[in-house]
Amino acid sequence: ARVLAANDYLARHNREHFDAHSVLCLNLISAPGSGKTALLERWIQDLGESLPFSVIEGDLQTQNDAERIRRVGVEAIQVNTGQGCHLDARMIHRALHHLTLPEESLLVIENVGNLVCPADFFLGEHHKVAVIACTEGADKPAKYPGLIEKASVLLINKIDMLPHLEFDVDACEEHALEIHPGLPVFRVSARTGEGMSHFYTWLLDRSYPLK
Amino acid sequence: ARVLAANDYLARHNREHFDAHSVLCLNLISAPGSGKTALLERWIQDLGESLPFSVIEGDLQTQNDAERIRRVGVEAIQVNTGQGCHLDARMIHRALHHLTLPEESLLVIENVGNLVCPADFFLGEHHKVAVIACTEGADKPAKYPGLIEKASVLLINKIDMLPHLEFDVDACEEHALEIHPGLPVFRVSARTGEGMSHFYTWLLDRSYPLK
Numbered sequence A, B: 001a002r003v004l005a006a007n008d009y010l011a012r013h014n015r016e017h018f019d020a021h022s023v024l025c026l027n028l029i030s031a032p033g034s035g036k037t038a039l040l041e042r043w044i045q046d047l048g049e050s051l052p053f054s055v056i057e058g059d060l061q062t063q064n065d066a067e068r069i070r071r072v073g074v075e076a077i078q079v080n081t082g083q084g085c086h087l088d089a090r091m092i093h094r095a096l097h098h099l100t101l102p103e104e105s106l107l108v109i110e111n112v113g114n115l116v117c118p119a120d121f122f123l124g125e126h127h128k129v130a131v132i133a134c135t136e137g138a139d140k141p142a143k144y145p146g147l148i149e150k151a152s153v154l155l156i157n158k159i160d161m162l163p164h165l166e167f168d169v170d171a172c173e174e175h176a177l178e179i180h181p182g183l184p185v186f187r188v189s190a191r192t193g194e195g196m197s198h199f200y201t202w203l204l205d206r207s208y209p210l211k
């Protein structure tokens, strides 16, 4: 309880920082390999001209994901947790001091690949974006309800793979809505861009530049 | 440190229980949806006649996986952790008292879907079996080195999907061997059974009935 209280205090501090600069902050959470970085690459490609992005990447080890984001022209800070299974507000606070957050921009924090622990640590974000890939099975919302409850939106990614899978996308969405009625659910593909425009409407409705 | 010490004490107690009854115990660890339960279903189908199985399933919520295992005729106990991101020796100890572990049998513990925390908690098992699916990307060994270091064997699953993916299976294996030289790596498909015979040789070399 004390760990979470200290975390929340710093998270609120982060949030004040975001709100002072009119920065919308998203906390992107999924299992390992669901396509968080691929989604970010696609969002930057499609929206990067009109919406300034900054990215904080979280992983136990490697600089891989931050390098992928820098390659598409966006400033990215890599946080390595060592053995930690989630990002916390202290790590984000430290990373913030190395980022130039433009006014009215979008900050995306890609969390450590893990459907459990990241859902419990507030970082100061405005929204948690949950991602489940079709390749993982339709039972994931029921098995990991904590994230679904706390998420503001669910992306079901890799829908380009549906022809090769026995994945029941309707059942997956129904499981999610049983846990979190009214949760916006978008079926997308980071690879082909399919379905992404509906998510962009959700995103741009909440970003500062368009308010 | 105290949590791990208490856990290790109980894990050694579990291990004494296994060794007293000549039971080989595996701890099956992967990301969510890599195919742990599908692999178990395949192993039971292929080996169940000659090797008695027992299974302990770990998930935050649902009875789904234990029900799948019972459907293929093997005794399975479901442990629900609530919000816990891994199984620990106490949960296994409690489950053991509900299982009839036949002499010279195989006990497989399917851990919570998570590439981080389960690798740190010894349950009393003889071997950790790591699973990475082709659908998750080739960088997983480098990003989650803790599990690769501690695993006795790595299965690269869902190789039937390779024609539809940009997954470099050689690179994935190389990353794993950089972290853990000499680690046995098997490329398999739970769906088609491809490559499984090599894993069965590894498994039966270590199981009691054939010793």
Ligand SMILES: Nc1nc2c(ncn2[C@@H]2O[C@H](COP(=O)(O)OP(=O)(O)OP(=O)(O)O)[C@@H](O)[C@H]2O)c(=O)[nH]1
Binding pocket: A030, A031, A032, A033, A034, A035, A036, A037, A038, A039, A065, A112, A113, A114, A157, A158, A159, A160, A161, A188, A189, A190, A191, A192, B135, B136, B137, B138, B143, B166, B167
């Ligand atoms: N077919 C298909 N593959 C995808 C899609 N999105 C991502 N992938 C593939 O999935 C694998 C993992 O993608 P990443 O973007 O690295 O996933 P991630 O969630 O960022 O992974 P971590 O950061 O390690 O947790 C890669 O091989 C991608 O090419 C998609 O929409 N369709």
Ligand SMILES: Nc1nc2c(ncn2[C@@H]2O[C@H](COP(=O)(O)OP(=O)(O)OP(=O)(O)O)[C@@H](O)[C@H]2O)c(=O)[nH]1
Binding pocket: A135, A136, A137, A138, A143, A166, A167, B030, B031, B032, B033, B034, B035, B036, B037, B038, B039, B065, B112, B113, B114, B157, B158, B159, B160, B161, B188, B189, B190, B191, B192
């Ligand atoms: N193509 C293909 N799909 C597979 C294979 N193994 C599992 N799957 C699919 O992958 C999804 C997840 O499989 P599960 O067996 O539930 O995976 P799991 O690791 O037990 O999942 P959790 O227990 O939730 O962590 C399901 O939709 C399976 O059909 C395989 O070898 N090939």
Ligand SMILES: [Mg+2]
Binding pocket: A036, A037, A038, A065, A110
């Ligand atoms: Mg990533």
Ligand SMILES: [Mg+2]
Binding pocket: B036, B037, B038, B065, B110
């Ligand atoms: Mg399973």
Ligand SMILES: [Zn+2]
Binding pocket: A085, A116, A117, B085, B116, B117
């Ligand atoms: Zn954890």
Ligand SMILES: [Zn+2]
Binding pocket: B013, B017, B093, B096
């Ligand atoms: Zn006991």
